[in-house]
Amino acid sequence: MSQxxxxxxxxxxxxxGFAALSGVNIYVNPGERLGLIGPNGSGKTTMINCISGLxxxxxxxxxxxxxxxxxxxxxxxxxxxxxRTFQIPKPFNSMTVVENLCIPxxxxxxxxxxxxxxxxxxxxxxxxxxxxALGDLKPTGLTQVDMxxxxxxxxxxxxxxxxxxxxxxxxxxxxxxxxxxxxxxxLNEQGITIIMIEHVMRAVLGFSKRISVLNTGLNIAEGTPxxxxxxxxxxxxxxxx
Amino acid sequence: xxxxxxxxxxxxxxHNQYYYLAAFTVLQYIILSQGWNILGGYTxxxxxxxxxxxxxxxxxxxxxxxxxxxxxxxxxxxxPILFIAGGLVAALLGLGLGYLTMRIKGIYFxxxxxxxxxxxxxxxxNIDALGGAxxxxxxxxxxxxxxxxxxxxxxxxxxxxxxxxxxxARYIENSWIGRGLSAVRDDEDxxxxxxxxxxxxxxxxxMASSTLMGVAGAAYPYFVTFLEPISTVSLDVGVxxxxxxxxxxTSTWAGPLVGAVLLGIIQQIALVTxxxxxxxxxxxxxxxxxxxxxPEGIVGLFRKFRASLKK
Amino acid sequence: xxxxxxxxxxxxxxxxxxxxxISGLFAPSVYAAEPLKIGLGMALTGxxxxxxxxxxxxxxIWRDDVNKNGGIMGRPVEIIVYDDQTKPSNVPAIYGKLLxxxxxxxxxxxxxxxxxxxxxxxxxDRNMVFMTLFGLAANEKFEYENYxxxxxxxxxPLTDWSEGFFKLASEQNPKPKTIAILAADSEFALNTAKGAxxxxxxxxxxxxxxxxxxxxxxxxxxxxxxIKAKNPDIFYxxxxxxxxxxxxxxxxxxxxxxxxxxxxxxxxxYTSIQMNLGKTLNGIVNYWFWAPEPTMKFTGIEAFLSKxxxxxxxxxxxxxxxxxxxxxxAYVQLLGKAIEGAQSFEQQKVAxxxxxxxxxxxxxxxxxxxxxxxxxxxxxQVQLQNIQGNSIDxxxxxxxxxxxxxxxxKSGNLIYPFPGWQ
Numbered sequence: 001m002s003q004x005x006x007x008x009x010x011x012x013x014x015x016x017g018f019a020a021l022s023g024v025n026i027y028v029n030p031g032e033r034l035g036l037i038g039p040n041g042s043g044k045t046t047m048i049n050c051i052s053g054l055x056x057x058x059x060x061x062x063x064x065x066x067x068x069x070x071x072x073x074x075x076x077x078x079x080x081x082x083x084r085t086f087q088i089p090k091p092f093n094s095m096t097v098v099e100n101l102c103i104p105x106x107x108x109x110x111x112x113x114x115x116x117x118x119x120x121x122x123x124x125x126x127x128x129x130x131x132x133a134l135g136d137l138k139p140t141g142l143t144q145v146d147m148x149x150x151x152x153x154x155x156x157x158x159x160x161x162x163x164x165x166x167x168x169x170x171x172x173x174x175x176x177x178x179x180x181x182x183x184x185x186x187l188n189e190q191g192i193t194i195i196m197i198e199h200v201m202r203a204v205l206g207f208s209k210r211i212s213v214l215n216t217g218l219n220i221a222e223g224t225p226x227x228x229x230x231x232x233x234x235x236x237x238x239x240x241x
Numbered sequence: 242x243x244x245x246x247x248x249x250x251x252x253x254x255x256h257n258q259y260y261y262l263a264a265f266t267v268l269q270y271i272i273l274s275q276g277w278n279i280l281g282g283y284t285x286x287x288x289x290x291x292x293x294x295x296x297x298x299x300x301x302x303x304x305x306x307x308x309x310x311x312x313x314x315x316x317x318x319x320x321p322i323l324f325i326a327g328g329l330v331a332a333l334l335g336l337g338l339g340y341l342t343m344r345i346k347g348i349y350f351x352x353x354x355x356x357x358x359x360x361x362x363x364x365x366x367n368i369d370a371l372g373g374a375x376x377x378x379x380x381x382x383x384x385x386x387x388x389x390x391x392x393x394x395x396x397x398x399x400x401x402x403x404x405x406x407x408x409x410a411r412y413i414e415n416s417w418i419g420r421g422l423s424a425v426r427d428d429e430d431x432x433x434x435x436x437x438x439x440x441x442x443x444x445x446x447x448m449a450s451s452t453l454m455g456v457a458g459a460a461y462p463y464f465v466t467f468l469e470p471i472s473t474v475s476l477d478v479g480v481x482x483x484x485x486x487x488x489x490x491t492s493t494w495a496g497p498l499v500g501a502v503l504l505g506i507i508q509q510i511a512l513v514t515x516x517x518x519x520x521x522x523x524x525x526x527x528x529x530x531x532x533x534x535x536p537e538g539i540v541g542l543f544r545k546f547r548a549s550l551k552k
Numbered sequence: 553x554x555x556x557x558x559x560x561x562x563x564x565x566x567x568x569x570x571x572x573x574i575s576g577l578f579a580p581s582v583y584a585a586e587p588l589k590i591g592l593g594m595a596l597t598g599x600x601x602x603x604x605x606x607x608x609x610x611x612x613i614w615r616d617d618v619n620k621n622g623g624i625m626g627r628p629v630e631i632i633v634y635d636d637q638t639k640p641s642n643v644p645a646i647y648g649k650l651l652x653x654x655x656x657x658x659x660x661x662x663x664x665x666x667x668x669x670x671x672x673x674x675x676x677d678r679n680m681v682f683m684t685l686f687g688l689a690a691n692e693k694f695e696y697e698n699y700x701x702x703x704x705x706x707x708x709p710l711t712d713w714s715e716g717f718f719k720l721a722s723e724q725n726p727k728p729k730t731i732a733i734l735a736a737d738s739e740f741a742l743n744t745a746k747g748a749x750x751x752x753x754x755x756x757x758x759x760x761x762x763x764x765x766x767x768x769x770x771x772x773x774x775x776x777x778x779i780k781a782k783n784p785d786i787f788y789x790x791x792x793x794x795x796x797x798x799x800x801x802x803x804x805x806x807x808x809x810x811x812x813x814x815x816x817x818x819x820x821x822y823t824s825i826q827m828n829l830g831k832t833l834n835g836i837v838n839y840w841f842w843a844p845e846p847t848m849k850f851t852g853i854e855a856f857l858s859k860x861x862x863x864x865x866x867x868x869x870x871x872x873x874x875x876x877x878x879x880x881x882a883y884v885q886l887l888g889k890a891i892e893g894a895q896s897f898e899q900q901k902v903a904x905x906x907x908x909x910x911x912x913x914x915x916x917x918x919x920x921x922x923x924x925x926x927x928x929x930x931x932x933q934v935q936l937q938n939i940q941g942n943s944i945d946x947x948x949x950x951x952x953x954x955x956x957x958x959x960x961x962k963s964g965n966l967i968y969p970f971p972g973w974q
Contacts, residue, residue, distance in 0.1 A: 052434050078436035090431035092424050094492070103424045106417045108436025115417075158435055258674065259648035266645065366737060376665070376739060378693040381673045390677060465640050467669035469739075472640050512642055513634050513649040 003066055005030045005193050006051065006082075006162055011060030013046055013217075020046040021057065022217040028162070028195055033188055035208030035225070036197045039237060042214040044197045045087060048166050052084045053077045064162070078108040081161035085151040085168055091139035097150055098122045098135045101157040108158035122157060129153045129183055145176045152183065162193045169200040177203050205229065248400040256389055261396040265464055267505035268399040269457050270485060274497030275406040276453030277482040282491030283419060284446040285426030286346075290338075290354035291482040293361040294451040296474035297334050298327030298458025300371055303379050303468050320398050323459045331455020332448045339444035346429070358474055365470040376469040379462035395463055402460075406453055410494040413449065422446055454482070481508075484524060488531045490538025499539050588627040588897075590884065591634075591650030593662045593671070598638025603876050604663050606860075606869040607685065608633055610880035613859050614888070624888050625895070636662050643670035651678065657897060660884060663876070665690045665739065672696065681890075681903035683883045684924075686876065688743055691923045698903035699924040702883035704841065706929025707921045710747040711754075713839055714788065716933035716957030717815050718751040720837065721786055724968050728785030728811050732761035734775065734799070735816075741790035744816030744839075748788045760784050767792065772802035780808040787812070793819030797828065804832055804973040811969035814838040820936075821875040823947060830942035831974040835967060840934035842874050842915060843953035845963035853914040856881050872948055882913040889913075916961075933957040935966055 008026040012019070021043045028034040038044055049055040051062060053074030062070045069077055083104070092100050101122035102115065126132040131149045139147060148168055155163055165184075169177050181203060188194055198204035204211065205225040213221040213228060215237045221228060228234055273291060280286050302323040342353050365371050381391050388394040413419045421442050424432035433439050462468055481504070489500025507523060535542050592611075595604030615629045623629055632654055634646045643662065650656045651674065659680060661668040665687035672694055675682045681698045684690065689709040691699040706712035721728055731752050735745035742764065752759050760782040765775060776799065779787060787810045789799055796819040803813065814837040819825050821840060826833065842848055860873045860881075870877075886906065891897060894905035910919035921927035934953045939946050946952060954964035 054430055054433065073438070073440075074433035075436050075438045078434055084434055086431065086434075090428045092427040092431065094423055094427050095420075099420070103420060103432070103437060104435035107421060107438075110436075154435065257652045259645065259652040262645040262648035262674075266641065376669075378669065380693060383677070392673075461641075464644060465670045466673055467640055467666060469640065469666055472638075472666065475639075477639065509645060512637075512645060513653075 004028060004063075005032075005065060006195075007061075007063040008047070008051065009061040009063065011047075011050055011057040011062070013043075013050060013055060013057045020217050021050070023060070024214065024217065024219055026212055026219075028193055030161075030193055031188070031191060032193055033207055033209045034193075034195045035204040035211040036195060036214065037199070037201075037204055037211060037228075038214035038220075041216070043217040044214060045166060046217075047214070048084055048164050048197060051077075051164060052082060075107070078104070078158055079110065081159070082164070083108065083155035083158040083160035083162070084164040085148075085155055085166055087166045087170070089139075089147040089151045091142075091147065091150060091154075093139055096136050096138055097126065097131070097142075097153075100139065100150065101125060101154050104154055104158035108160075125153050125156050128156070128186075130179070144171055145179075148172070148180065149183075152180070156187070160192060162195070163187065164195045164197070166197050167199060168196075169198055169203045172200075181207055244404055245397075245401055248397055256393075258390075258392060261392045262464075263509040264396055265392075265399055265460075266509065267502060268396070268403045269460065269464075270481060270501040270505045271403040271498060272399075272406040272453055272457040273478065273482040274485040274489070274501040275410040275494065276450045276457065278486040278491055278494075278497045279410060279413060279422075279453070280446045280450035281483065282486055282493075282496065283414065283422040283426065284443060286443070286446070287351045287483065288354045288450065289351050289476075289479050289483065290357040290361075291454055292474040292476060292478040293354075293358045294331040294334060294454035295458035295461070295478050296361055296365065296470070298331045298455030299461040299468060299473050300365060300377075300458075301330040301455070302327045302459035303377050303462040304371065306379055306462065307377070320395075320460070324402065324456045327459025328452040328456040331458065332452040334455075335448040335451025336444065338451070339447035343440055343443065355479075358476065358479060362470045362474045365474065371470075372468065376467055377462075378467055381463045381466060391463070395460060399460060402456060406456075407494055407498055409449075409453070410497070414494055418442065418445070481524075484528045486538070488527055488538055490540030492537060493540055496538050496540040503539070585623075585627055587630040588624050588658075588891075589630045589632060589654065589656040590658045590660060590887070591632040591647075591654060591656035592660045593634050593636035593643055593646040593650075593667065595638040595663055595667060596633070596635035598636075600638045600663055600667075602870075604638075605867065606864065606873060606877050607663055607880035609863055609867070609869065610856075610860060610873075610877040611884050613856060613863070614881050614884050618888055624891050625897075629888070632656060636667050638664075638667070640666050640670045643667055644674065647671045647674045651680075658887060658891075658899075658902075660887060661685050661687070663880075672699075675699075678899070680899045681887070681906065683887050685880060685883050688740055689923075689925075691925075695923060697907070697924075698899065700886075700903075700906055700920050701924050701926070702879045702886070702915075702918070704915070704918075704926045704930035706926050706931060707923075708929075709925060710743060711750050712747075712929035713744050713931050714747050714751050714815055715929065716931065717788070717812075717837060717839070718748075718755045718757075720933060720956055720966055720968075721757070721812050722755040724811075724966075727756075729758060730760045730782070730784045731757040731786040731788060732779045732782055732784035732810070733759060733763070733788045733790075734761070734779065735764045735790035736792050736795050737764045737766050738792060740818065741792065741795075741816065744790040745788075748790070748815065757786060765795065767795065769795065769798070772798045773806065775799075776802040776806055776808050780806060785811045788815035789813075790816035791818065793822065793825060796820055797825055800829060800832060800836070807973065809970055809972050812837055813970050823870050823872045823874075823944065826947045827942050827944060830946070831939050833936040834939050834974050835936065835970045835972070837933055837935045837956070837966070840932040840953060840955070841876075842878050843932065843934055843955055843963075844874065844948065845950050845953065845955050845961075847955060847961040847963045848916075850914055850916045851912055853878060856914050871944060878915050882915045882918070885913050886911050886918060928958075930958065930961075932961065935964075937964070937967060 004027040006028050010023045011021050012023055013021040036044055050057050061068055098119050102118045105118045105121055123135055126135055129149050196204055196207055211225055211228045213234050221231050221234050277291055280288055305326055342350050385391050385394050421437045424437050425439050425442055429439050485500035485504050486497040490496025594608050595601050611631055615631050618629050636642045650659055661684035663685050668684050668687040668690050676696050684701050686703045733745050733748050735741040761779050796817040817838050820838050860877050864871055864873055889911050890902045890905045894901045910917045919927045933956045935956055937954050939952055955961050956966050
């Protein structure tokens with residue numbers, strides 16, 4: 001299959017006078033692990049919002065599985081198989097963790113059997129991620145790590161073909177980063193295509209097969225982790241580690 | 242079912258008119274509170290314009306009575322037709338509100354609903370066919386078979402409608418729609434990205450909510466006999482429909498029910514015990530106290546109480 | 553667990569509903585001579601409270617007067633009043649409680665069409681005699697034969713209000729030709745405007761301006777200018793207090809001086825507004841109900857007014873009480889006299905007595921005609937004259953509110969044309 005799963009073609013996005021994205025191109029092949037890096041304000045989160053549908057670009061196209069989804073509503077894209085996490089986790093606070101997962105199960109994955117069957121499925125996913133003990137708790141009491149894991153679990157519940165992670169490692173300790181990475185590798189093995197937007201270099205360099213670099217709304221580099229590490233352009237603009 | 246039969250037996254045996262009249266308003270508020278809570282409690286959109294939907298239901302109903310005079314030929318059919326019509330027209334208004342305000346959230350939405358109430362009053366005032374400022378007379382039928390008087394029949398119908406309203410709210414709450422509405426309430430963006438069709442659900446909630454309000458309004462003309470826009474589309478109705486679920490508890494169908502019954506009864510008692518200024522004060526104090534101290538309402542307090550008993 | 557929750561909720565609901573019924577079973581007290589209970593709802597709070605509270609006071613003055621003289625057929629009168637909060641939706645339950653729980657012997661109405669009509673079905677169901685306080689043509693759709701209205705508008709409620717005004721205008725020489733009509737967009741005002749149109753046709757005046765304004769209009773200058781541009785001979789206004797004051801002031805400011813001005817302005821009869829407008833009132837011809845003229849000294853009115861005025865100061869009600877209070881006294885007074893006249897406490901007998909007899913009250917001899925309205929209109933037309941200033945003493949004596957119509961209570965002559973603003 002030579003067709004990419006997702007293509008972002010020459011996308012422009014403005015906020016008032018500010019150009020967040022100025023003709024960005026990204027693609028990811030089915031089953032690939034793509035890393036997306038860039039300094040703060042380079043447009044990474046704007047990019048995800050355009051892909052997931054919360055924002056509509058002024059110019060350019062988003063193509064998923066060969067279909068132009070640029071005008072598609074976010075919930076349709078979710079149903080089509082695009083799921084994302086949020087930089088600051090957005091749990092449904094009035095529901096338990098299990099109930100949080102039932103939402104994408106019932107809506108995105110369209111699992112319209114009974115609630116109890118959906119809850120069972122949800123618990124299975126929680127077990128996969130390793131947080132089955134949290135199932136009946138409300139999100140408000142959870143630790144950072146656990147919330148990130150819940151976000152991850154909730155995205156999984158939507159049975160995604162493409163999973164986009166928005167800085168899921170931020171603020172986690174070394175061992176916590178490893179925990180998450182292990183889960184992500186497992187998911188990828190099961191066939192889920194993953195785009196990882198990250199600042200934590202260790203994670204993204206170790207995880208990605210290919211990395212794309214953004215700066216001020218433009219692509220500036222693309223290649224394998226090794227190529228990116230040794231790219232002088234990248235070093236110049238990206239003073240992070 | 243049992244409640245309905247019980248209510249029917251009461252109408253056959255108990256003829257003290259006052260209780261039917263007092264109960265009418267309480268039942269009306271049960272329906273209004275359940276309606277309000279679908280959009281307010283379940284979906285998180287606070288509506289101050291209940292009066293507009295209530296008024297639309299009332300005026301639709303009154304116009305049909307005046308124009309078609311169904312009451313004479315098919316007395317038992319008349320009310321259902323009125324309720325359906327009142328509900329439908331209110332639903333249309335709700336649909337309009339849903340689309341007009343689809344991008345407006347939070348406090349701006351609430352202010353728009355307030356504006357809606359004012360606009361509705363102005364429109365009604367300017368349509369002479371609706372009686373304009375001089376008002377509309379709707380004369381309650383004097384007789385109806387099986388009942389000593391029409392008010393008892395109206396009471397029974399309101400009981401049936403209240404039961405329906407509660408059942409409907411409960412059904413939505415426990416269904417996948419209800420869960421989707423909770424997601425919308427908790428976080429619209431996250432809901433969209435997890436596959437919830439947020440706009441569709443919001444419009445649904447608005448329409449369901451306004452339909453119930455319109456249905457509650459449809460019975461009002463026969464109760465009050467004289468429809469006049471300012472007192473029909475009143476802020477009073479709006480505030481009560483909001484206060485009752487808030488005090489009772491907005492997260493579940495039991496909350497608006499408890500709130501409506503409790504507050505409704507307090508208001509009816511205050512009305513006829515020579516100290517009505519206090520009723521407004523009492524409601525105000527209750528509302529503020531609950532919002533600050535017990536934001537989950539009486540139902541929330543009850544749950545906490547039960548949970549502490551378990552420990 | 554869900555079942556348990558449902559069961560408990562149903563219990564709570566059942567308990568709460570049960571308590572509605574239980575709370576109604578108040579223990580009745582025991583009286584010596586069985587009191588005669590008269591019940592009503594009245595606007596003690598809300599938009600009409602400024603009129604409703606003095607009305608309640610007037611009713612209580614009557615009760616005290618009657619009880620000093622031994623009550624009605626030996627029974628002491630007891631008044632039960634509930635606050636309808638100026639909300640029509642409160643009226644049914646109030647009258648239900650009065651009749652079925654408090655078991656009053658008679659009911660009378662609250663103030664205003666909005667608060668009278670919702671009580672009609674209950675009252676009609678029990679065939680009760682129903683004295684009512686100021687509703688415009690409220691019985692027209694019901695045609696209930698036991699309804700009686702104390703407001704002296706007369707058998708043709710729409711036109712009787714302004715009939716006198718137009719008749720006076722038509723008698724002038726040269727006869728005025730054109731008229732401008734302005735009304736507030738509210739029930740009473742629109743109705744008087746309707747009547748004004750009918751009367752304009754009847755008396756042959758050409759309507760050169762016919763408009764309405766939304767209640768709450770803050771500035772009448774534009775409207776009044778537009779009217780001045782039409783140069784009408786007559787300016788007929790139907791308005792409520794804030795509008796009445798605003799229109800008068802605007803007319804003075806731009807000097808709109810037709811040959812006759814006034815008609816259906818509510819509020820010019822209130823003492824506070826009179827004291828505000830002072831000399832500006834001179835020359836205006838308006839509907840009126842009672843004025844302190846020698847022709848209006850009916851039996852008992854002066855005694856009532858002095859009692860009212862001494863109480864009213866305490867509560868800061870209208871200090872003179874010439875507008876509604878005499879009629880609030882009269883409508884219960886009439887009921888009491890009818891009970892004694894019929895020598896019966898039966899609703900139908902009392903109603904028949906009222907319908908078939910002219911009864912003396914503090915507002916004159918009252919007899920009723922079709923639909924329970926006054927058989928002959930006693931809506932006065934009054935011209936304000938000789939007002940020198942703003943003190944209350946300008947308004948509590950004869951010679952300032954000259955009654956021009958109807959003939960039998962006329963106390964002076966019309967100054968025509970309108971002498972100009974002062």
